[in-house]
Amino acid sequence: MDELLKLLRQNALESPENLARLLNQPVEEIRARIARYEADGIIRGYQAIVNEDRLDLNRVRAVIEIKVTPEREGGFDKVANRISRFPEVESMFLMSGGYDLLVFVRGQTLQDVAGFVSERLATIHGVVSTATHFMLKTYKDQGVLMFTEPTHERIQVSP
Amino acid sequence: MSGSRSARKSFVTPHMRNIPRSGIRDFFEIVSTRKDVISLSIGEPDFVTPWHIREASMDALDHGATAYTANHGLLELRQAIAGYIAAGFGATYDPRTEILITVGVSEALDLAIRAVAGPGDDVLYHEPCYVSYAPVIRFAGANPVPMTTGVDSQFRLTAGMIESAITPNTRVLLLNFPSNPTGAVLPRSELEAIARLVVKHDLLVISDEIYIELTYDGPMNSIASCPGMRDRTILLNGFSKTWAMTGFRVGFACAPPEVLEAMMKIHQYTMLCAPILSQKAALEALRNGDPDKAHMRSVYAQRRNFIHGRLNEIGLPCLLPEGAFYVFPFVGGFGLTAREFSLRLLDEENVACVPGTAFGACGEGFMRCSYATDLDNIKEAMRRLERFVGRLRPAAT
Numbered sequence: 001m002d003e004l005l006k007l008l009r010q011n012a013l014e015s016p017e018n019l020a021r022l023l024n025q026p027v028e029e030i031r032a033r034i035a036r037y038e039a040d041g042i043i044r045g046y047q048a049i050v051n052e053d054r055l056d057l058n059r060v061r062a063v064i065e066i067k068v069t070p071e072r073e074g075g076f077d078k079v080a081n082r083i084s085r086f087p088e089v090e091s092m093f094l095m096s097g098g099y100d101l102l103v104f105v106r107g108q109t110l111q112d113v114a115g116f117v118s119e120r121l122a123t124i125h126g127v128v129s130t131a132t133h134f135m136l137k138t139y140k141d142q143g144v145l146m147f148t149e150p151t152h153e154r155i156q157v158s159p
Numbered sequence: 160m161s162g163s164r165s166a167r168k169s170f171v172t173p174h175m176r177n178i179p180r181s182g183i184r185d186f187f188e189i190v191s192t193r194k195d196v197i198s199l200s201i202g203e204p205d206f207v208t209p210w211h212i213r214e215a216s217m218d219a220l221d222h223g224a225t226a227y228t229a230n231h232g233l234l235e236l237r238q239a240i241a242g243y244i245a246a247g248f249g250a251t252y253d254p255r256t257e258i259l260i261t262v263g264v265s266e267a268l269d270l271a272i273r274a275v276a277g278p279g280d281d282v283l284y285h286e287p288c289y290v291s292y293a294p295v296i297r298f299a300g301a302n303p304v305p306m307t308t309g310v311d312s313q314f315r316l317t318a319g320m321i322e323s324a325i326t327p328n329t330r331v332l333l334l335n336f337p338s339n340p341t342g343a344v345l346p347r348s349e350l351e352a353i354a355r356l357v358v359k360h361d362l363l364v365i366s367d368e369i370y371i372e373l374t375y376d377g378p379m380n381s382i383a384s385c386p387g388m389r390d391r392t393i394l395l396n397g398f399s400k401t402w403a404m405t406g407f408r409v410g411f412a413c414a415p416p417e418v419l420e421a422m423m424k425i426h427q428y429t430m431l432c433a434p435i436l437s438q439k440a441a442l443e444a445l446r447n448g449d450p451d452k453a454h455m456r457s458v459y460a461q462r463r464n465f466i467h468g469r470l471n472e473i474g475l476p477c478l479l480p481e482g483a484f485y486v487f488p489f490v491g492g493f494g495l496t497a498r499e500f501s502l503r504l505l506d507e508e509n510v511a512c513v514p515g516t517a518f519g520a521c522g523e524g525f526m527r528c529s530y531a532t533d534l535d536n537i538k539e540a541m542r543r544l545e546r547f548v549g550r551l552r553p554a555a556t
């Protein structure tokens with residue numbers, strides 16, 4: 001991946017001026033490249049990575065494995081498209097292996113999610129079966145550790 | 160009343176008493192009295208050793224690896240080093256007779272000097288330089304002969320400078336490129352010119368290549384790969400910087416058998432062997448650590464660009480360092496010595512940078528800033544430095 005994208009993935013708040021210094025490029029060029037990434041849909045948004053376990057949200061997250069019958073035209077895409085529209089769905093992937101779609105959902109309560117699966121997902125034409133796993137604790141999210149690693153102080157002056 | 164300590168002569172030999180304290184230690188003692196300092200004075204990576212390397216050490220401990228190893232070090236590790244040096248730096252060594260695992264490059268340096276230089280011998284080295292060189296040469300009873308480099312040569316050493324420093328007593332040339340504290344790197348052509356001179360005058364080179372993997376803009380060149388040099392070079396390298404393993408204390412020396420055997424004699428009687436857990440970690444670094452070193456190198460390279468850009472914007476001119484993780488800006492434009500500048504910067508803005516004079520008298524007017532620290536620290540340090548320089552400037556006209 002291009003160094004500019006890597007830097008933005010680490011810290012999307014980094015200023016174009018600093019990005020320019022880090023990459024030793026003119027700031028106008030950095031601005032233009034970011035604009036191009038946005039226009040091309042390569043950068044699709046900027047978000048904070050929040051450790052929700054630390055907030056009293058009382059929300060539950062679950063991963064659902066779904067088996068689907070592919071349709072003659074469009075294969076999995078048609079069903080997948082429908083499922084991905086639900087606001088409960090956070091991320092979703094077509095998978096190889098024992099099931100077809102992997103869906104990350106969130107809801108207010110366990111019942112919420114259970115209801116979503118049985119009433120809205122399972123009833124979709126083409127969905128053959130579902131298996132729901134509730135998440136208990138987040139250790140790492142989007143490459144970021146959710147626990148603070150104990151840091152070891154280095155000595156302040158060394159040769 | 161006989162034997163009062165002050166009346167009696169010192170227990171310490173005159174030889175040791177005459178070795179000055181390190182300027183780094185002086186500065187450390189001042190800095191350590193303060194709180195919340197942003198330190199650009201740290202000569203070691205800010206990364207924690209990559210997890211899989213730490214794990215190799217833990218696994219070894221699990222399996223009861225708590226014993227001595229062979230004096231030379233684990234054969235497996237020496238074999239891995241032979242492969243690493245051959246593939247990366249173009250010199251081949253026999254892992255059985257030409258490679259020694261040491262307690263860091265620090266020990267290797269001491270062994271190397273003691274093996275090849277003694278009373279009456281001149282050892283040439285270039286300043287500004289790593290603080291250990293002159294003292295270690297003196298410990299061996301040999302005579303340290305500094306060669307001065309400056310901005311005019313981009314802190315590079317040239318064959319011409321060496322030529323004019325050579326005397327009939329010159330035995331050894333000690334090189335450190337990429338250099339601590341300047342970040343200077345020698346181009347291949349200069350290394351080859353130096354090699355020709357070394358062969359002509361029948362010298363031996365000790366090459367401290369601890370920062371060689373942190374070469375940013377071009378190929379990594381070891382003098383051991385220059386024509387005629389393999390058999391007159393002691394190549395020193397280690398794991399401290401490349402894989403952020405300073406606390407493991409593990410490094411190595413590669414040298415022709417006769418020289419290595421002499422180093423080995425000192426090592427076996429004084430150190431016995433490097434710690435086994437560290438040797439296991441080092442082996443893992445060589446086997447599976449390429450992505451880690453590449454990642455750290457690219458992070459350092461970006462910070463280097465950043466700090467170089469900011470220092471020049473602030474009005475502290477500095478060269479773009481080609482290696483290591485230090486920049487060496489000129490701070491002499493304000494009527495202050497390097498030490499005064501550093502102390503006032505510490506006092507007024509709580510930023511610690513080592514005055515250039517800690518690395519030799521010719522470091523006067525310069526200051527070493529390490530970018531082996533988090534980018535946020537560097538940004539804040541630069542903001543404070545800018546404010547500080549802004550206050551000095553009106554007075555400097």
Ligand SMILES: Cc1ncc(COP(=O)(O)O)c(C=O)c1O
Pocket residue numbers: 159202262263264265266289335339367369397398399405408409410
């Ligand atoms: C130029 C140079 N040589 C050697 C060393 C010592 O390294 P080690 O940790 O391998 O003993 C250092 C450490 O700062 C250094 O900068």
